[in-house]
Amino acid sequence: MTRRPFNFSAGPAALPEEVLQQVAREMLDWHGSGMSVMEMSHRGKEFIAICEQAEADLRELLAVPSHFRILFMQGGGLAENAIVPLNLSRGGQVDFVVTGSWSRKSAQEARRYADVHIAADASLSGAGAIPSPASWTLRPGTSYVHLCSNETIDGLEFHALPDLRALGCDAPLVIDFSSHVLSRPVDWSRVGLAFGGAQKNIGPAGLTLVIVREDLLGRALPICPSAFDYKTVAEAQSMYNTPPTFSIYVAGLVFQWLKRFEYGGQRGLAAIEQRNLDKATLLYDALDRSAVFENRVARECRSRMNVPFFLRGAHDTPALHQAFLDEARDRQLLQLKGHKSVGGMRASIYNAMSLDGVHALVDFLKDFETRHG
Amino acid sequence: MTRRPFNFSAGPAALPEEVLQQVAREMLDWHGSGMSVMEMSHRGKEFIAICEQAEADLRELLAVPSHFRILFMQGGGLAENAIVPLNLSRGGQVDFVVTGSWSRKSAQEARRYADVHIAADASLSGAGAIPSPASWTLRPGTSYVHLCSNETIDGLEFHALPDLRALGCDAPLVIDFSSHVLSRPVDWSRVGLAFGGAQKNIGPAGLTLVIVREDLLGRALPICPSAFDYKTVAEAQSMYNTPPTFSIYVAGLVFQWLKRFEYGGQRGLAAIEQRNLDKATLLYDALDRSAVFENRVARECRSRMNVPFFLRGAHDTPALHQAFLDEARDRQLLQLKGHKSVGGMRASIYNAMSLDGVHALVDFLKDFETRHG
Numbered sequence: 001m002t003r004r005p006f007n008f009s010a011g012p013a014a015l016p017e018e019v020l021q022q023v024a025r026e027m028l029d030w031h032g033s034g035m036s037v038m039e040m041s042h043r044g045k046e047f048i049a050i051c052e053q054a055e056a057d058l059r060e061l062l063a064v065p066s067h068f069r070i071l072f073m074q075g076g077g078l079a080e081n082a083i084v085p086l087n088l089s090r091g092g093q094v095d096f097v098v099t100g101s102w103s104r105k106s107a108q109e110a111r112r113y114a115d116v117h118i119a120a121d122a123s124l125s126g127a128g129a130i131p132s133p134a135s136w137t138l139r140p141g142t143s144y145v146h147l148c149s150n151e152t153i154d155g156l157e158f159h160a161l162p163d164l165r166a167l168g169c170d171a172p173l174v175i176d177f178s179s180h181v182l183s184r185p186v187d188w189s190r191v192g193l194a195f196g197g198a199q200k201n202i203g204p205a206g207l208t209l210v211i212v213r214e215d216l217l218g219r220a221l222p223i224c225p226s227a228f229d230y231k232t233v234a235e236a237q238s239m240y241n242t243p244p245t246f247s248i249y250v251a252g253l254v255f256q257w258l259k260r261f262e263y264g265g266q267r268g269l270a271a272i273e274q275r276n277l278d279k280a281t282l283l284y285d286a287l288d289r290s291a292v293f294e295n296r297v298a299r300e301c302r303s304r305m306n307v308p309f310f311l312r313g314a315h316d317t318p319a320l321h322q323a324f325l326d327e328a329r330d331r332q333l334l335q336l337k338g339h340k341s342v343g344g345m346r347a348s349i350y351n352a353m354s355l356d357g358v359h360a361l362v363d364f365l366k367d368f369e370t371r372h373g
Numbered sequence: 374m375t376r377r378p379f380n381f382s383a384g385p386a387a388l389p390e391e392v393l394q395q396v397a398r399e400m401l402d403w404h405g406s407g408m409s410v411m412e413m414s415h416r417g418k419e420f421i422a423i424c425e426q427a428e429a430d431l432r433e434l435l436a437v438p439s440h441f442r443i444l445f446m447q448g449g450g451l452a453e454n455a456i457v458p459l460n461l462s463r464g465g466q467v468d469f470v471v472t473g474s475w476s477r478k479s480a481q482e483a484r485r486y487a488d489v490h491i492a493a494d495a496s497l498s499g500a501g502a503i504p505s506p507a508s509w510t511l512r513p514g515t516s517y518v519h520l521c522s523n524e525t526i527d528g529l530e531f532h533a534l535p536d537l538r539a540l541g542c543d544a545p546l547v548i549d550f551s552s553h554v555l556s557r558p559v560d561w562s563r564v565g566l567a568f569g570g571a572q573k574n575i576g577p578a579g580l581t582l583v584i585v586r587e588d589l590l591g592r593a594l595p596i597c598p599s600a601f602d603y604k605t606v607a608e609a610q611s612m613y614n615t616p617p618t619f620s621i622y623v624a625g626l627v628f629q630w631l632k633r634f635e636y637g638g639q640r641g642l643a644a645i646e647q648r649n650l651d652k653a654t655l656l657y658d659a660l661d662r663s664a665v666f667e668n669r670v671a672r673e674c675r676s677r678m679n680v681p682f683f684l685r686g687a688h689d690t691p692a693l694h695q696a697f698l699d700e701a702r703d704r705q706l707l708q709l710k711g712h713k714s715v716g717g718m719r720a721s722i723y724n725a726m727s728l729d730g731v732h733a734l735v736d737f738l739k740d741f742e743t744r745h746g
Contacts, residue, residue: 005407009414012618020401020409027397028390034378034707036393038577038623041382041708074447074579075600078614082598112596199615204411206447206579206617223485223596225455227448241451242572244579244617245385250411334407335414 005332006357010152010306010339010348011179012199019253037249042242051238051245054252061258061269062181064211065188071210071230072238072248076197077102077178079228080208081109084174084195086224088144088216089114095142095171098122099130100151101341102176107146113221119145122156129298133162138169144192145173150180150303152200153339155295155346157303161190172216180305181209182258183351184273192216200305201351203251207244258351272351279349279358280304286362292369293345310344320372321345331364378705379730383525383679383712383721384552385572392626410622415615424611424618427625434631434642435554437584438561444583444603445611445621449570450475450551452601453581454482457547457568459597461517461589462487468515468544471495472503472531473524474714475549480519486594492518495529502671506535511542517565518546523553523676525573526712528668528719530676534563545589553678554582555631556724557646565589573678574724576624580617631724645724652722652731653677659735665742666718683717693745694718704737 007014030037033046040047055070064070075083084106085094094114096107099122110116119138120131138145145164150157157180164173172192182201186194193212199205210230217231226232227241263271264278284302287295287309295302295309311320324345328336338344349358380387403410406419413420428443437443448456457479458467467487469480472495483489492511493504511518518537523530530553537546545565554569566585572578583603590604599605600614636644637651657675660668660682668675668682684693697718701709711717722731 004401007408007412009408009412009417011615012411012413012415014412015409017401020411024397024400027400028377028393034705035380036388038385038393039380039382039387040385042385042578043713044382044708074449074452074617076447076614079447079598079600082600086598109599112598197615199618204617204619205415205615206620225452225459225485226482227452227455241449242385242570242578244447244577244620245572246577247579247617247619332407335417340416 005334006353006360007334008347008349008353008357008361009335010200010346011197012205013201013348013350014352015203015250016254016257016352019250019257022253023250038246040245042239042245047245050249050252051243054248054255057252057255057259058209061255062186062211063188067214068188068211069214069217069230069234071212071233072243073208073210073228073233074206074244075208075228076205077176077195077208078105078109080176080195080210081106082112083224083228084146084193085110085113086228087220087230088172088174088193089221090143090219091221093117093139093142095119095138095145097131097136097145097147099148099156100154101339102151102153102178103146103148106148106176110146114143117142128156128296130156130158130301133167136162136167138164138167138171142169142171144171145169146176147173148176150177150305152179152306152348153308153342155297155303155306155308156301157305159301161187163190172213180303182269182272183276183305185269198247198251200348201254203254204247207247207251275355276304276349276351279353279355280307282355282358282362283307283347283349286365290365290369292373293365305350306346306348308338308342308344308346315372323372324368327368328364331360333361333364378707379726379733380707381720381722381726381734382708383573383719384570385578386574386721386723387725388576388623389627389630389725392623392630395626396623411619413618415612415618420618423622423625424616427621427628430625430628430632434628435559435584436561440587441561441584442587442590442603442607444585444606445616446581446583446601446606447579447617448581448601449578450549450568450581451478451482453549453568453583454479455485456597456601457519457566458483458486459601460593460603461545461547461566462594463516463592464594466490466512466515468492468511468518470504470509470518470520472521472529473527474712475524475526475551476519476521479521479549483519487516490515501529501669503529503531503674506540509535509540511537511540511544515542515544517544518542519549520546521549523550523678525552525679525721526681526715528670528676528679528681529674530678532674534560536563545586553676555642555645556649556678558642571620571624573721574627576627577620580620580624648728649677649722649724652726652728653680655728655731655735656680656720656722659738663738663742665746666738678723679719679721681711681715681717681719688745696745697741700741701737704733706734706737
């Protein structure tokens with residue numbers, strides 16, 4: 001194999017090649033322990049060291065303040081849609097900002113536990129744009145405000161988080177940052193809780209990351225399962241039940257890869273953010289210049305991670321769509337099919353995607369247009 | 374490395390060496406796909422094939438009847454302690470048979486959702502034995518009866534499941550078989566639902582197995598999170614949310630290893646059961662003959678998987694206990710420390726533990742006794 005194919009999967013998604021190589025090397029014997037990480041007790045000194053290092057590296061990368069707790073959990077973003085209101089709603093009011101499929105799903109699930117209000121709905125104000133925070137109808141008694149800071153399916157991203165206090169709202173902000181975590185800094189002064197599945201920018205599916213402000217612990221409803229009570233999990237350093245140990249280990253290797261990542265004279269999160277910006281600019285510019293392809297999201301809220309695109313007008317036929325996917329695969333450009341709920345194509349260009357990968361996609365878009373435009 | 378150390382961890386636990394080797398080999402490119410299994414969309418044809426094969430192999434190995442559904446979930450046994458009553462209690466009565474730490478924990482958690490009754494309690498009838506089913510005080514209106522068919526910490530195992538109908542009880546039997554799944558056959562005619570964490574006999578922590586009779590689907594309480602509603606998960610073939618894809622892949626390799634496993638002229642589950650019996654007999658015989666060590670569980674309900682043992686009488690000093698663990702580690706016999714709640718030592722001899730490993734442990738027990746007895 002000269003080079004690996006470029007994998008544009010929306011998740012589970014591509015991982016850094018050197019992380020995969022290290023995982024393979026250490027598979028039968030982690031650091032002379034005689035054990036695979038999969039075979040270690042989660043209560044043994046080896047795994048505890050792995051877990052503590054992963055947490056410390058993540059805290060450093062994302063500059064997580066000391067009054068926030070980092071929890072490694074299970075269930076994915078979809079389970080968190082229930083676990084968050086079980087922990088934070090107090091059975092009262094919760095307000096949602098709906099900007100796409102994921103925030104809509106989150107709101108729907110929260111109705112099991114709380115009085116849900118849609119404070120803003122992107123689909124009502126013309127699709128493809130995030131309603132201005134000034135227009136949100138937040139309720140005075142809301143327990144928290146939920147938004148999805150990057151909509152994986154729709155390709156919308158919050159490039160700045162709202163300042164709820166400036167909007168006259170004292171409630172904590174909950175963000176689902178599954179699909180852009182670690183692609184850019186987080187303004188923790190505006191956040192009460194952030195959660196995300198690991199399978200985009202962190203590591204294997206099955207690990208869920210929760211970062212929660214300490215004063216929000218201890219509010220769980222009595223019906224919240226112990227294993228999903230943030231206070232219980234925090235007090236046990238994510239070891240209340242057996243955590244997904246191997247996934248935490250791989251995540252830790254990804255964190256170390258990010259810490260040493262260099263680009264444009266920078267290092268770490270600043271470097272990866274710069275490369276993500278360059279990749280996104282390259283791809284959106286190509287789409288905007290194309291007569292065959294188009295992205296339909298307003299420029300100011302286009303996602304740097306997930307780029308859905310479609311065939312324009314008369315070009316939008318099932319045959320041409322299939323030809324695109326088949327030719328892409330022949331060029332080793334994998335998993336470009338759009339989400340079934342919206343159709344079209346989608347390129348997810350997470351942290352592990354190189355600039356070369358996006359250049360290869362852009363070259364293919366141009367070539368495809370020359371032949372089929 | 375001439376041979377790998379013998380790893381007696383109670384879980385996450387040792388995996389077959391050839392499975393780890395295959396995982397390492399396929400880490401960067403699964404079957405020519407150009408992707409690691411960690412990097413595949415769970416909705417792509419490659420991963421769907423992996424998942425379907427794993428499910429079919431498991432169904433074959435455990436002879437799961439067609440009116441049972443196999444679900445791959447997340448959260449571990451501890452989360453299932455809540456998820457089972459959320460799905461099956463109907464908010465009414467549930468009866469528990471308490472034979473050790475795990476069934477006690479399960480009963481405690483179920484109190485959040487149901488009227489819990491302890492139908493039998495091993496700790497009240499003299500520890501170290503399972504109360505006879507004829508003595509259980511099952512209630513006529515119970516929604517289900519829960520037992521832990523192998524108590525990992527206490528080392529008690531049900532060698533036959535109770536026939537609830539013969540006891541005059543129509544309710545389904547729920548078994549937590551986390552720590553002996555796939556070590557022996559299951560009598561499905563006596564079971565309504567079986568669940569278990571993967572991290573003993575199946576694969577990496579973070580995957581939870583649920584096998585449920587079809588007629589028990591669709592009973593979830595409205596407060597049950599969608600991601601944990603058995604009917605929702607079953608209808609989506611375990612893909613309602615992103616499943617722990619890599620863990621399912623490793624589990625599938627373990628299933629294939631088991632299918633080709635040969636021992637004593639047999640193959641598959643019958644072969645592994647015979648080896649498990651031989652391993653357990655070897656270890657318990659050594660403990661029973663020892664003047665220094667002892668196992669305290671009644672012979673008829675000793676676990677074939679988890680063998681807790683203690684220093685006898687005057688030998689039971691912290692210094693000798695530490696000497697045992699240190700010398701064991703020097704001999705490459707790993708993770709023999711007992712659970713913190715009961716102390717002492719514990720040898721978990723799951724499917725992946727070879728007969729050689731148990732011989733090495735028995736030789737060490739004898740040698741230790743010669744020197745310290």
